[in-house]
Amino acid sequence: MSALLGYTVLGLVMGAGYAVAASGLVLTYTTSRVFNVAHGAIGMVMAFCYWELSAGGLVPGGLPAWAAVLLVVGVIAPAFGLAVERIMMRRLTESPAGVSLVVTVGLLVALIGLAQTLWPPTARPVEPFFGAGGVRLGGVLVTYHDLLTIGVSLAVAAGLYLLLGRTRTGIAMRAVAVDRDLLALHGGRPRLLSSLSWAVGAALAALAGILLTPIVQLDYYELTLLVVAAYAAAVLGRLRSLPLTFAGAVVLGLLQSYAAGLRAAIPTLFLFAVLVFLPQVRLRSGGIRGIAAVPVPGPRRVAAAGLALVAAVGLASLLLPTVQVSRLALGLVYATVMLSLVLLTGYGGHVSLAQFTFVGVGAVTVAKLGGSPGWPSPLALLAGAAVAAAVGALVALPVLRLTGLYLALATLAFGQLMDKVVFQTAFGLGESLPVPRPREFAGEGAYAVFVAAVFVVMAAGLLALRRGRIGRMLVAMRDSPAACATLGLNQRGLRIGLFAASAGMAGLAGGLFGGLRGTIGAADFQVFKSLPLLLLAVVGGVTSVTGALLGGLVLMLLPILQSEVPALGGLVFLLVGIGAVSLGRDPGGAASHLFRAGRWARSLVVRPPAGPVEDSTDAPDSRVETEGMSLRATP
Amino acid sequence: MTPARTTPILELMDLHAAYGGIEVLRGVDLVVPRGSVVALLGPNGAGKTTLLRAVSGHLRPTSGHVHLAGTHVNGASAEKLARAGLCTIPEGRATFPGLTVLENLRLVTYASVAGRDEVLERAFARFPRLAERRGQLAGTLSGGEQRMLAMARALGADPALLLLDEPSMGLAPLVVDELYEVIAQLSASGVAVLVVEQFAGRALGVAEYAAVMRGGRVVAMGEPADVQDELPGLYLGRGLERGTG
Numbered sequence: 021m022s023a024l025l026g027y028t029v030l031g032l033v034m035g036a037g038y039a040v041a042a043s044g045l046v047l048t049y050t051t052s053r054v055f056n057v058a059h060g061a062i063g064m065v066m067a068f069c070y071w072e073l074s075a076g077g078l079v080p081g082g083l084p085a086w087a088a089v090l091l092v093v094g095v096i097a098p099a100f101g102l103a104v105e106r107i108m109m110r111r112l113t114e115s116p117a118g119v120s121l122v123v124t125v126g127l128l129v130a131l132i133g134l135a136q137t138l139w140p141p142t143a144r145p146v147e148p149f150f151g152a153g154g155v156r157l158g159g160v161l162v163t164y165h166d167l168l169t170i171g172v173s174l175a176v177a178a179g180l181y182l183l184l185g186r187t188r189t190g191i192a193m194r195a196v197a198v199d200r201d202l203l204a205l206h207g208g209r210p211r212l213l214s215s216l217s218w219a220v221g222a223a224l225a226a227l228a229g230i231l232l233t234p235i236v237q238l239d240y241y242e243l244t245l246l247v248v249a250a251y252a253a254a255v256l257g258r259l260r261s262l263p264l265t266f267a268g269a270v271v272l273g274l275l276q277s278y279a280a281g282l283r284a285a286i287p288t289l290f291l292f293a294v295l296v297f298l299p300q301v302r303l304r305s306g307g308i309r310g311i312a313a314v315p316v317p318g319p320r321r322v323a324a325a326g327l328a329l330v331a332a333v334g335l336a337s338l339l340l341p342t343v344q345v346s347r348l349a350l351g352l353v354y355a356t357v358m359l360s361l362v363l364l365t366g367y368g369g370h371v372s373l374a375q376f377t378f379v380g381v382g383a384v385t386v387a388k389l390g391g392s393p394g395w396p397s398p399l400a401l402l403a404g405a406a407v408a409a410a411v412g413a414l415v416a417l418p419v420l421r422l423t424g425l426y427l428a429l430a431t432l433a434f435g436q437l438m439d440k441v442v443f444q445t446a447f448g449l450g451e452s453l454p455v456p457r458p459r460e461f462a463g464e465g466a467y468a469v470f471v472a473a474v475f476v477v478m479a480a481g482l483l484a485l486r487r488g489r490i491g492r493m494l495v496a497m498r499d500s501p502a503a504c505a506t507l508g509l510n511q512r513g514l515r516i517g518l519f520a521a522s523a524g525m526a527g528l529a530g531g532l533f534g535g536l537r538g539t540i541g542a543a544d545f546q547v548f549k550s551l552p553l554l555l556l557a558v559v560g561g562v563t564s565v566t567g568a569l570l571g572g573l574v575l576m577l578l579p580i581l582q583s584e585v586p587a588l589g590g591l592v593f594l595l596v597g598i599g600a601v602s603l604g605r606d607p608g609g610a611a612s613h614l615f616r617a618g619r620w621a622r623s624l625v626v627r628p629p630a631g632p633v634e635d636s637t638d639a640p641d642s643r644v645e646t647e648g649m650s651l652r653a654t655p
Numbered sequence: 656m657t658p659a660r661t662t663p664i665l666e667l668m669d670l671h672a673a674y675g676g677i678e679v680l681r682g683v684d685l686v687v688p689r690g691s692v693v694a695l696l697g698p699n700g701a702g703k704t705t706l707l708r709a710v711s712g713h714l715r716p717t718s719g720h721v722h723l724a725g726t727h728v729n730g731a732s733a734e735k736l737a738r739a740g741l742c743t744i745p746e747g748r749a750t751f752p753g754l755t756v757l758e759n760l761r762l763v764t765y766a767s768v769a770g771r772d773e774v775l776e777r778a779f780a781r782f783p784r785l786a787e788r789r790g791q792l793a794g795t796l797s798g799g800e801q802r803m804l805a806m807a808r809a810l811g812a813d814p815a816l817l818l819l820d821e822p823s824m825g826l827a828p829l830v831v832d833e834l835y836e837v838i839a840q841l842s843a844s845g846v847a848v849l850v851v852e853q854f855a856g857r858a859l860g861v862a863e864y865a866a867v868m869r870g871g872r873v874v875a876m877g878e879p880a881d882v883q884d885e886l887p888g889l890y891l892g893r894g895l896e897r898g899t900g
Binding site: 188191192194195198199201202203204205206207208209210 | 711712713732733734737738742743744745749751752753754758761762763764765766808812
């Protein structure tokens with residue numbers, strides 16, 4: 021009896037923490053229509069800030085806990101939220117929602133990198149508030165920290181309810197997401213309101229991070245992933261209803277506490293279940309849409325470019341030292357994974373946050389088959405692709421109804437589930453599996469050429485697909501599912517096929533990845549690896565093969581730059597951030613700039629400059645002084 | 656600054672505005688005298704809505720001048736203009752569908768000198784139907800009721816100038832009558848109104864002046880009776896030199 025009570029208390033406390041995080045997520049989403057994937061990462065960084073102020077070396081002797089909390093939640097976090105809104109999010113209100121999703125993924129990646137740079141991994145114990153003291157409740161010790169957490173979440177709930185339901189500012193915050201222009205016509209200040217919501221959202225993320233830290237300890241990933249739980253709760257409230265969000269958070273906390281054995285998997289299972297079983301409202305957000313078409317090259321140019329690439333890699337493998345050659349091969353493997361995103365995201369319009377999971381499936385398959393006789397390596401590669409494709413189709417089945425943001429979240433949940441459950445089992449605890457290479461391409465140079473050839477073949481196939489009937493159907497389905505339905509297109513089959521094909525491509529790349537590494541472990545396919553992948557695919561240009569190649573090479577270069585030139589570490593994150601922000605302006609990615617440059621060089625005709633079109637709501641402060649001006653005859 | 660009573664409430668001089676490289680307004684000259692109702696007519700694509708966007712602060716003119724009550728306001732933000740007493744009701748429903756009627760009206764107080772209760776009182780006195788539905792989400796109201804809710808903003812906000820885009824579009828004739836009664840009432844209380852309509856009849860009934868736009872310019876302006884006679888020709892393109900440039 022008392023054990024049950026104990027679990028209940030723990031569950032309630034967890035739920036209260038989740039509720040605080042989830043409410044911040046809902047608040048920013050309702051106000052800005054940007055689903056902040058980095059919400060947990062903000063909480064994580066702020067929890068580290070709190071540690072730095074209270075126990076770290078920054079302040080001699082450390083600030084008292086209450087002062088540190090006040091400083092982080094009241095000053096640092098809101099200022100950070102303001103900065104994020106100002107620098108990254110403001111220009112995103114008009115851009116396709118998929119782009120804003122990717123930009124927040126960029127923020128998440130940058131924040132984790134920032135935290136790892138500022139606070140290198142070491143044990144950082146965080147004491148609960150008020151130490152270990154507490155009250156006895158039916159034989160169970162409820163610490164003051166637990167009571168504080170529950171109290172704070174209730175206060176947040178009441179505060180948000182009053183703010184959004186009762187005050188004019190709160191009502192305007194709900195209005196601004198629906199129609200910024202109309203609110204401006206009412207005399208409300210859209211920019212001020214978005215800033216406010218990001219400031220409050222960041223403060224709530226910080227609060228949740230600090231409250232939950234004594235339970236989960238300071239960890240880059242654990243704290244960031246706490247937000248999967250917050251997502252789950254927020255999605256139960258359909259990203260709108262605060263009471264349902266709170267209920268979801270508490271149920272989730274309790275479930276997690278009762279089913280202690282499955283603790284790590286509960287939030288993702290819950291998220292997946294909520295996404296699949298709840299009746300869906302149509303969300304405006306999520307798909308990558310409205311992307312200007314990039315040119316699809318004809319077969320002759322594809323063949324020429326492909327041969328040139330393979331030849332260049334061959335030449336490089338002869339000239340460069342071995343280390344560089346395998347790096348080049350790694351870049352090409354990443355580029356191959358990104359090809360699968362070109363199909364899924366660029367052509368199909370679906371955002372996947374777990375593409376690296378399929379890479380893992382392919383790699384594990386090749387590793388398991390590779391040891392057994394009768395499976396020559398090239399055949400094992402294809403088997404890996406087939407298994408990944410089958411898994412992709414299986415994932416596609418339950419999530420067929422989902423679109424956009426919800427679909428992206430479902431892929432995240434799936435990736436997390438595979439990471440926590442399947443891969444852990446497949447690899448055993450902390451073990452790694454050897455992955456063989458095809459015998460003919462055992463050398464580093466030969467393997468790099470092999471990878472390049474596979475990339476070229478897959479890219480050529482992809483482009484042929486895009487030029488053909490299926491490509492037209494995919495793009496049509498991306499741009500207007502309704503129109504496709506009226507044309508009698510079988511969207512269900514097409515979507516399953518799309519997911520399967522994309523997963524298969526990633527699985528094939530997984531076999532290549534495993535062969536390149538030689539051995540693979542569970543840590544290679546964590547769901548977090550998928551996020552930089554998606555980010556750089558989109559920065560490179562997710563609608564084109566060129567973009568995939570660019571993105572793959574940059575993804576390979578980033579960690580190298582960071583480790584070899586530590587001084588550049590900060591710069592790298594900055595670059596990622598800038599890349600993400602520039603997406604708001606040009607969703608075609610870096611590749612579209614290349615194409616434009618190429619066209620310009622070819623035609624040698626300067627494009628006419630685009631005429632100035634400015635929306636003065638978002639334009640810099642007007643030069644005209646209207647302060648105190650009144651049109652009214654009687655003021 | 657107290658502009659003379661004779662200063663027009665709105666004066667546009669050689670106003671140009673563009674979406675990207677496409678110029679939509681090509682030198683508009685237009686005057687709305689204080690307290691008067693001006694109907695702005697013209698066929699599809701003449702630039703009427705763009706004109707309202709340029710005046711309301713949502714589209715920065717590329718050249719030319721917008722004077723509101725004698726003040727040069729090119730590039731002023733929409734919210735500042737709204738707070739200064741310019742009320743713009745765009746076409747369509749022009750309400751926040753996810754907010755209740757009461758919450759929609761609460762937002763009116765941003766631009767109003769009247770308080771919350773005063774705004775509600777005026778809105779409900781004119782449109783008792785809104786009072787019945789005060790707790791309902793605006794998105795669940797009928798089209799006519801949503802339009803009333805939008806018009807209630809003009810009643811509550813005490814504007815000096817009201818810009819209305821196609822108030823009659825898609826509404827039942829009875830509702831249109833009701834809306835035009837409100838326009839007449841506002842006009843009688845001294846509010847200047849610039850009302851855009853594609854179909855001229857209803858607007859010409861309340862207007863003191865009418866202007867006709869075509870191809871991004873005002874091509875005719877005068878008393879409603881004079882303009883009405885010329886309308887078919889202006890709409891269909893006869894009887895008028897098409898300007899160049």
